[in-house]
Amino acid sequence: MYKVAMIGAGNVAWHLAPALEQCGHLVTTVYSRRLHHAEALCSRLYEARAVDSLDFSAVPADLFVLSVSDDALPQVIDRLILPEHPLTVVHTSGSRPLEILRVLEVPHGVFYPLQTFSKNKEVDWRRLPICVEGNTPQVEERLMQLARAVSGRVYQINSERRRYLHVAAVFACNFTNHMLALAEDLCEQYELDFEILHPLLAETFEKALRVGARQAQTGPAARGDVELIEQHLHLLSQDPDKQRIYRLLSESILNYQG
Amino acid sequence: MYKVAMIGAGNVAWHLAPALEQCGHLVTTVYSRRLHHAEALCSRLYEARAVDSLDFSAVPADLFVLSVSDDALPQVIDRLILPEHPLTVVHTSGSRPLEILRVLEVPHGVFYPLQTFSKNKEVDWRRLPICVEGNTPQVEERLMQLARAVSGRVYQINSERRRYLHVAAVFACNFTNHMLALAEDLCEQYELDFEILHPLLAETFEKALRVGARQAQTGPAARGDVELIEQHLHLLSQDPDKQRIYRLLSESILNYQG
Numbered sequence: 001m002y003k004v005a006m007i008g009a010g011n012v013a014w015h016l017a018p019a020l021e022q023c024g025h026l027v028t029t030v031y032s033r034r035l036h037h038a039e040a041l042c043s044r045l046y047e048a049r050a051v052d053s054l055d056f057s058a059v060p061a062d063l064f065v066l067s068v069s070d071d072a073l074p075q076v077i078d079r080l081i082l083p084e085h086p087l088t089v090v091h092t093s094g095s096r097p098l099e100i101l102r103v104l105e106v107p108h109g110v111f112y113p114l115q116t117f118s119k120n121k122e123v124d125w126r127r128l129p130i131c132v133e134g135n136t137p138q139v140e141e142r143l144m145q146l147a148r149a150v151s152g153r154v155y156q157i158n159s160e161r162r163r164y165l166h167v168a169a170v171f172a173c174n175f176t177n178h179m180l181a182l183a184e185d186l187c188e189q190y191e192l193d194f195e196i197l198h199p200l201l202a203e204t205f206e207k208a209l210r211v212g213a214r215q216a217q218t219g220p221a222a223r224g225d226v227e228l229i230e231q232h233l234h235l236l237s238q239d240p241d242k243q244r245i246y247r248l249l250s251e252s253i254l255n256y257q258g
Numbered sequence: 259m260y261k262v263a264m265i266g267a268g269n270v271a272w273h274l275a276p277a278l279e280q281c282g283h284l285v286t287t288v289y290s291r292r293l294h295h296a297e298a299l300c301s302r303l304y305e306a307r308a309v310d311s312l313d314f315s316a317v318p319a320d321l322f323v324l325s326v327s328d329d330a331l332p333q334v335i336d337r338l339i340l341p342e343h344p345l346t347v348v349h350t351s352g353s354r355p356l357e358i359l360r361v362l363e364v365p366h367g368v369f370y371p372l373q374t375f376s377k378n379k380e381v382d383w384r385r386l387p388i389c390v391e392g393n394t395p396q397v398e399e400r401l402m403q404l405a406r407a408v409s410g411r412v413y414q415i416n417s418e419r420r421r422y423l424h425v426a427a428v429f430a431c432n433f434t435n436h437m438l439a440l441a442e443d444l445c446e447q448y449e450l451d452f453e454i455l456h457p458l459l460a461e462t463f464e465k466a467l468r469v470g471a472r473q474a475q476t477g478p479a480a481r482g483d484v485e486l487i488e489q490h491l492h493l494l495s496q497d498p499d500k501q502r503i504y505r506l507l508s509e510s511i512l513n514y515q516g
Contacts, residue, residue: 070483095478095486115458116465116476129454155454164448165455167490171500172441172455173462174477175507176434181471181514183430190422196387196413197423197430198467200373204431205463207374209456213439218374219432220353225328228353232425241510242429248506249433252499256439 002146005029005061006048007076008068009037011117012092016067018044019125023149029059055081063146065111066091066101073100082106088139094166097159098133109134109143112162113151114169129153131162182242214256221253260404263287263319264306265334266326267295269375270350274325276302277383281407287317313339321404323369324349324359331358340364346397352424355417356391367392367401370420371409372427383408389415389423440500472514479511 002025006013009032017027027048032038038050054076056064062085068076070093077100082089089104090111101108110133117123130147132154134140140156147154157165180201187194207216220228229250236243260283264271267290275285285306290296296308312334314322320343326334328351335358340347347362348369359366368391375381388405390412392398398414405412415423438459445452465474478486487508494501 070486095489114454116461118465124457128457131454153454155451157450161448161450163489163493164444165450167493167504168441168444168448168450168452169455169458170477170490170504171437171444172459174475174479174511175437175503176459177462177466177471177475177477178507178511178514179429179433179437180466181475182510183426184471186422186426186429190419192415192419192423192426193413194426196372196389196411197427199382199386200427201430201434201463201467203374204435205459207376208435208438209459213435213442217432217435217439219428219435221432223329228328231353231421232428235421235425241513245433245506245510246425246428248503249436252440252503253432253436255499256436 001025002063003028003061004063004065005031005056005059006041007031007054007064007066007080009041010067010069011119012113013065013067014041014044014119015117015123015125016065016092016113017041017048019123019150020065020146021045022125023146025063025146028061029056031056054079057081057083059083062087064089066093070095077101077103080104088142090143094131094162094169097163098135099159102135107135107139109139110159110162111143111147114165116173125150126152129155131155131157131165133158133162182245186242217253217257219253221250222257224254259283260321261286261319262321262323263289263314263317264299265289265312265322265324265338266330267299268325268327269377270371271323271325272299272302272377273375273381273383274323274350274371275299275306277381277408278323278404279303280383281404283321283404286319287314289314312337315339315341317341320345322347324351328353335359335361338362346400348401352389352420352427355421356393357417360393365393365397367397368417368420369401369405372423374431384410387411387413389413389420391416391420440503444500475511475515477511479508480515482512 004025004027006017027045030038030041030048031051035052042048042050088107090109094112098110112131114129128151130151132143132147134143184194262283262285264275267288285303288296288299288306289309293310300306300308346365348367352370356368370389372387386409388409390401390405392401442452
């Protein structure tokens with residue numbers, strides 16, 4: 001059993017801290033810059049204490065989980081004061097390397113649950129991928145065990161591959177979402193109900209995951225319908241941003257499918 | 259009750275013809291350039307006859323449904339010989355205007371089921387949007403009635419708005435799918451299991467439809483994390499196609515969220 005200090009009380013910590021307690025660990029301390037955030041998370045836990053100081057020298061914990069924003073991570077590490085007894089520190093960031101924790105001179109690792117969390121939405125931890133890395137094989141093995149107790153999908157991924165995984169996630173999630181935003185925008189402009197597209201969208205998405213997106217590609221560019229592409233570019237002539245994106249992505253699909 | 263001639267036996271006709279029979283209409287004739295395609299569809303229907311000639315002058319039908327590929331549509335219209343009795347012709351294309359049918363000099367319209375169809379996948383017609391247009395209010399009203407018998411989601415959309423709807427569909431479906439293909443590609447290159455991203459993807463998609471994609475946008479560009487964007491661009495330096503897309507879409511998200 002770990003005694004856990006959660007450093008950060010944001011969306012990840014909000015779901016991860018109770019999940020660790022569900023697996024038999026005990027969260028003793030929750031830090032947030034804003035004490036009432038830490039207190040709110042403590043109210044979901046057995047006996048955790050809320051703190052707003054990064055001096056943990058007297059805190060009863062042997063696992064420190066850094067779960068703050070990517071931006072804040074370097075300065076939190078910088079100001080962190082750890083106790084003298086044996087302990088492990090992990091961060092939960094997908095985009096920051098393991099390396100960033102080395103200055104602490106203690107066993108360290110990454111414990112990255114690959115999901116977007118919202119406080120008001122329950123998380124299905126058994127199906128949620130956790131990517132793990134440790135600074136030694138022993139640390140890594142301990143973190144793998146911890147992750148396997150939380151989730152059925154645990155992956156050992158080093159910092160370099162995790163960086164590419166993060167880029168892939170930007171394409172697969174952030175950019176797909178932006179394409180939806182642009183489509184919403186077009187629908188608004190022409191007084192079309194975006195819901196008309198929902199069934200097509202659901203089918204497209206389902207098919208891409210079932211047969212693979214490359215295999216599932218349809219549309220004017222995939223068919224090489226240059227005339228229709230030109231028509232669409234003309235329709236977008238009042239909207240240079242969408243026009244540029246339409247052109248570049250159509251070219252990319254043409255290249256990619258060719 | 260319409261007596262229907264299906265012109266084309268591809269994926270749309272494959273599902274639409276039986277759906278029309280379910281609503282009490284009778285498909286009398288199925289045309290395909292390749293007779294065995296027409297015969298395969300006829301085997302799903304009550305008493306339809308397969309033909310491979312576009313001479314319909316003696317065919318017992320009063321609703322002609324042109325359901326061929328966008329490319330083939332103009333030449334099929336050109337060669338079509340219709341009977342002399344009163345009839346209506348519709349096409350099922352999302353990207354072709356109503357206008358294209360005017361040369362036939364009969365009542366005409368568009369009956370566009372907005373979905374991507376596969377022969378081996380059942381279609382839930384009650385939830386499938388159908389976009390309808392007619393060359394006169396009377397034709398349009400008749401087609402609306404027909405569509406309402408098939409689906410619970412019927413929209414009256416003229417050719418100009420349908421063109422923008424089609425552009426929106428390209429963004430929402432073809433381009434999102436291409437983003438997934440690029441993410442798959444990155445995962446392959448770095449020996450990452452694309453399935454790691456599935457739960458995040460499902461959540462992203464579900465959230466975009468629930469709260470709206472613009473509202474749901476996350477990621478480095480949405481946060482304005484210019485440092486991370488630069489790192490990602492650097493990681494993609496061996497792959498100019500993905501790098502260009504990453505740059506353009508990040509700029510677009512920055513503009514769009516700003």
